[in-house]
């Protein structure tokens with residue numbers, strides 16, 4: 001029986017709870033980009049730390065303005081000034097700059113553009129409301145508040161907020177260790193002459209390394225392993241003893257899978273799935289020792305699609321991310337016919353763009369074979385076609401899932 005994509009994904013994600021969560025480490029804020037917080041981050045201070053001016057203008061008391069719209073200027077406050085000893089007589093205003101502390105008894109700051117300056121003082125031209133142009137203490141971040149939750153991926157805006165709190169370092173989960181290897185007698189490492197007739201380059205291991213480094217994993221690269229039961233077994237033992245997760249490519253389909261399959265069956269508990277998805281039907285998943293195991297299909301497009309759709313969410317969850325919902329998907333019209341056979345969920349590669357009428361539409365990138373790596377090159381989304389659907393005609397609605405940052 002074929003396993004549906006959802007069943008496979010669910011089984012994979014369920015395995016996360018069987019794994020001990022990662023230990024944490026302290027890193028400097030600059031090195032924390034894309035890392036995942038290992039504890040709640042609590043703010044040590046209020047931001048802003050004091051009421052301050054949002055404008056270059058004049059600090060006023062509303063009571064004074066009720067008496068007269070012309071107020072003499074008593075002094076000036078600049079950003080960084082300490083105003084604890086400020087003397088501000090009734091019936092006057094204060095010049096104040098953006099970011100400068102606002103005195104407690106000021107009701108508002110009036111922007112310079114709404115005033116007129118003369119020898120007598122400042123004339124206020126418009127109605128002034130209490131609180132105008134005052135940025136209140138703690139309005140952005142309150143002291144002692146949880147500012148970033150545990151399990152959050154740190155982005156530039158989030159780190160920027162933490163920088164306003166003066167936080168220099170924080171606890172993140174250690175990087176997930178992932179061991180990779182390719183199986184196949186036909187494989188030659190990139191950069192070397194092909195090893196003979198029938199040889200191909202080991203592109204998958206290269207791609208996997210890029211994907212894993214983008215996901216912030218530590219990669220243990222075990223190279224190319226020949227289709228030989230003893231070597232495969234040895235390599236898998238090494239891999240599982242050194243990593244949290246082992247990802248291999250090739251050797252999980254029916255044809256040449258037997259060596260890997262036999263080795264895996266001896267070493268751990270592995271399920272060899274036939275999934276109702278295209279590309280990427282064969283997929284192996286399970287555990288060797290303390291490490292989880294994902295066996296990707298050998299065809300490069302299948303390997304990339306199954307990595308993106310199944311291994312990526314697993315890695316994010318294992319890395320400690322709390323919310324690993326990563327897809328933005330919606331329906332649009334297809335501008336091209338799409339070939340589809342009933343019975344499998346298709347992840348076709350598409351280009352989402354805006355047509356001459358200003359509407360979003362999606363087109364196929366052309367040939368969708370699991371060996372056509374160029375089907376990915378221009379693509380910016382998956383066209384996800386339901387299992388029971390057949391050929392799709394131009395103009396029909398289809399679901400597209402925008403690529404996330406992993407493929408960019």
Ligand code: AMP
Pocket residue numbers: 182183184186187200201202203204205249250251252253255256297298299300
């Ligand atoms: P397999 O899953 O081992 O039966 O391989 C399926 C197809 O993918 C075959 O055409 C292999 O030559 C190819 N293939 C397997 N491993 C890799 C790899 N690491 N890089 C590129 N292609 C591969």
Ligand code: MG
Pocket residue numbers: 183184185250251256298
């Ligand atoms: Mg093979």
